[in-house]
Amino acid sequence: MVDVSVHSATPDPSVGDLLAAWLPTQRWYPGAGEVSVEPWLAVTFAGPDEDDADGVSGPLSDGGAVPTAEPHLVLLLVRLTGAALPGGELVAQVPLVLSDVAHTGLGHIGTITTQAGEVAVHDGGANPTGWVTLLHAMGVPGDLDVLTERARVLAGEQSNTSVFLPAVPSPSGTGAMLKILRTVADGPHPDVVVPAALTADGWDGVPRFLGALEVDPDDTEPVHLAILSELVPHAEDGFELACDLASRDESFVGHAGALGRLLAELHERLRRVLPPGPPLDAGRFVAGLRVRAARAVAEAPTELGGRADEIGALLDELERRLAALPAPPPTQHVHGDLHLGQTLYGDGAWKVLDFEGEPQRPVAERTAPDLPLRDVAGMLRSFDYAAAVGGAADPALWRADAAGELLAAYRRAAGLPPGLDEGTAEVALRALVLDKALYEVVYESRHRPHWLPIPLAAVDRALDPSP
Structure with a gap:
């Protein structure tokens, strides 16, 4: 002892x-x-x-x-x-x-x-x-x-x-x-x-x-x-595995489907084993997105200034849709910082790890209940980077195929997010993807400007999802 x-x-x-x-x-x-x-x-x-x-x-x-x-x-x-x-x-x-x-x-x-x-x-x-x-x-x-x-x-x-x-x-x-x-x-x-x-x-x-x-x-x-x-035996880092497949121009669709099912299971288990969160405060939720968006536009005005009106319009639409729901959607514990690098693949199965969130943020912020779509958005953003870093022959197609299968598998396993109708869930996911992509634009503009096209393309897709 x-x-x-x-x-x-x-x-x-x-x-x-x-x-x-x-x-x-x-x-x-x-x-x-x-x-x-x-x-x-x-x-x-x-x-x-x-x-x-x-x-x-x-x-x-x-x-x-x-x-x-x-x-x-x-x-x-x-x-x-x-x-x-x-x-x-x-x-x-x-x-x-x-x-x-x-x-x-x-x-x-x-x-x-x-x-x-x-x-x-x-x-x-x-x-x-x-x-x-x-x-x-x-x-x-x-x-x-x-x-x-x-x-x-x-x-x-x-x-x-x-x-x-x-x-x-x-x-x-x-x-x-x-x-x-x-x-x-x-x-x-x-x-x-x-x-x-x-x-x-x-x-x-x-x-x-x-x-x-x-x-x-x-x-x-x-x-x-x-x-x-x-220890997870024979484990590979999820992001490294995705980059490796992209480098060989091999599809990630099968793995994306498995990750979608895993994510649905994670959210169901978290609802079961941890206390529920309060109903979503729609005004506060959207206000947080607005503050972060305004900060991103101010810090990367060359890249984002011309998109500011469209960003505001998407957040306006989300606020209107949330306000029109018959009741506020519930919140729950989520991963909070989910991406491919927070997953392992070993012996034919995927696992999620690292639930601490951003270590330098206060624990109360890191563990605050949220919409489960926050985690879905984080995983979708990983696919963009895996396609680009791995050097897929057609990065846009590689990403789109993986993203489509992740969303389809998640929806089949989890259904619509609790309390959201289909249209509101779609707009909420776009807004959460946008939230992450705007942060990435600021980061890349400061540290890796040659990578700016990756998050900027995601910003444009979130603002105009039509093919």
Whole structure:
């Protein structure tokens, strides 16, 4: 049994200097522009042969003891403050493995000199001691060499750190995936709550939830710091699979139909296992779309200025249709950030993952009930990019075939969205696709202007859906 302890963090200045140089180089680091970093809490761990967890934090906390020679994990929670951050403030998790210099290993950040001597500091997300300490804290037994056999950090992860652990025991014997959350929010984490509920309901459309590490700071709600789920065998990233098929000019229609059915099942299960949302406030819903559309037009006036009237007309039509319904449609829990990159295909079946939404947004916003068509729109936008990135011979046709089958399969399985008639559902989906495409236009205009034709074509299709 591992004892987990939480206490104030007061790092040695040398730790602060090291992290100040290292943090901005990490892809998951949310800081941009002028950001101040204030250490907040240190989470430490002690095994059955150690007196307590407070005595191993070394140069990071008020516990203050000299670090042991053997590598050990400390989770440092820091408050980030800056105008560019959502809400002006975030809490980031920085897992650090500390050791003497003789035990320098994977993920080495640097060596600091303290009053007690030299300490090697490692990125705990890239170090086996960090992985195994988290596994033990979540109740997974086993020795380091056994649990980390063939383990590796997944490349390309931007918001968190995910570790592939095929030797970790699991119900199906396939191993486990450890996700270390880099942005920490108060209260239950949606990527714990939703997969846990779906797994408990027996649904196999998500990787099986195996556990999570939760700590309880004295002055705030409990927070989740790491999540463990069962490894999906022989899995391919959904976006990479779609791009590969497009590159060979092979149809995605069969997979699109399977994804449509999966999405319908997901929405039905979410209605069953999580509390219902309130009736849709149509005025507020459309107002949110208007605000985001106006911001996009203002930030990309060359590309969108000439389309502003048509954008307003579509949103006017949606507002009229929603107001004419006999009753407001219900809302429900949805994925919220669904696209092909949030899916896996393995052993002939699709699975949905990553229910956390945008990590830098407040949990209340990320988990707000919504129309299920929000997820449909997100998946449709993925097909455009897969066709273009993959280099399909006829990207428009490849996308149209996949999109048509996804919508048909979803409709066959789910029927009309609850509370919407066919015409209103069609206009609502167009508006939600437009909402995503406008965001993409702004992003591409800033970062990848040669890709602007992809979202601009989607904007035009949403505004004029006629063939």
